[in-house]
Amino acid sequence: METKDTVSEALRNLIARNSTRLTRADERLLEVLTQDPVRAAIDNGAAVSSRAGVHPASAVRLARRLGFSGYPEFRTFIQSSLIAGGGDLDSPAARMAARLVKADDGGVLSSILDSEIAALEQVRQRVSGGDIRRFAECIRESRRVFVFGRGHFASLSALVTLRLNRSGYPCVDLGSHMHQLPEVLSQMTRKDTLWLFSFRRSVPVLNEIRAIAHSAKATTMAITDLKGVLISPPPDHHIAVSRGAVGESQSLVVPMTIANAIILDLASIDEGHSIRSLERFKAFRTQSGLSRSLT
Incomplete structure (x- = not known):
């Protein structure tokens, strides 16, 4: 399902440790997440569930099954993995996503100024x-x-x-x-x-x-x-x-x-x-x- 080129090592390890606990809906969600980790770092749980064609609450259940308190905490993990695991990211989309996840809501300008300084x-x-x-x-x-x-x-x-x-x-x-x-x-x-x-x-x-x-x-x-x-x-x-x-x-x-x-x-x-x-x-x-x- 996932490949080394598209999925961070931390996320691959997390999936492997919990593979026996995953449901069919979980697998569909993870397929969506691992096919496009950059988008996964930005989308909320409802958007991911919609793309996977599962119930809106499925993303929350997956996050909890993987040991997180909810989907926002799981998404933070994906974001951190994207930033920490990519080095100087080759994909322009990945670079943009990494910048977005470092910026607080409404704080894009402030984040850019801080990084430039x-x-x-x-x-x-x-x-x-x-x-x-x-x-x-x-x-x-x-x-x-x-x-x-x-x-x-x-x-x-x-x-x-x-x-x-x-x-x-x-x-x-x-x-x-x-x-x-x-x-x-x-x-x-x-x-x-x-x-x-x-x-x-x-x-x-x-x-x-x-x-x-x-x-x-x-x-x-x-x-x-x-x-x-x-x-x-x-x-x-x-x-x-x-x-x-x-x-x-x-x-x-x-x-x-x-x-x-x-x-x-x-x-x-x-x-x-x-x-x-x-x-x-x-x-x-x-x-x-x-x-x-x-x-």
Whole structure:
């Protein structure tokens, strides 16, 4: 009925210990629960009973047969199992469910704020000023910066590219050139820098791009999660940081904050290059008339 891939070890053990006491209705309920543990962590007893096609009170009876005072306590057990047993959950639905079960009723915003604050605070402990300066120095000395991130990090890559170009540092967002990667990457030299963003797992193309940068003798920088996304060969400069524990928001705030710090630190060491470039860009945008036509 249940499989190791979909059911937490704690729930499997609980079912096994009580298998001889289960009724036909219990088995139907457990089949529904184990087929979709993520939904089981959210649904109440009546909803689960309805999906199993049994009496509304059956979920309560199952919970008590398994040793709980009622279905809410059983659901709390399922929620805790989901959060504790999944590590960095691969399923987007499971990640969302884990966040929901950590939030009190009506407290989603508060829960997100708490998790973001906690994630940012650990950045203070794990990332040093020296880490930020090494990234900034690489950009300052580069002929051009190639930035790459996929999924949610495509938006961060686009933002970093925008800011660096405005600051006077030629930058290419590789994610916006996926159909012309050979043409773009063929221009990479030892004078360039590749800046990678990769959390949760690395996509095959990331390592292919890294290999090309290695062959071109370009410097590679990477911001990844703590589990050490496999990048081969390893980057020349690497910041590994958590976006939050399972059940926390794991948004772009952490890597975006680090990227912002790098770009700001760059402005502090480039003898006014960034400031002058931003002023020139502002003047050009005003004089060109493009801002009026694009709004």
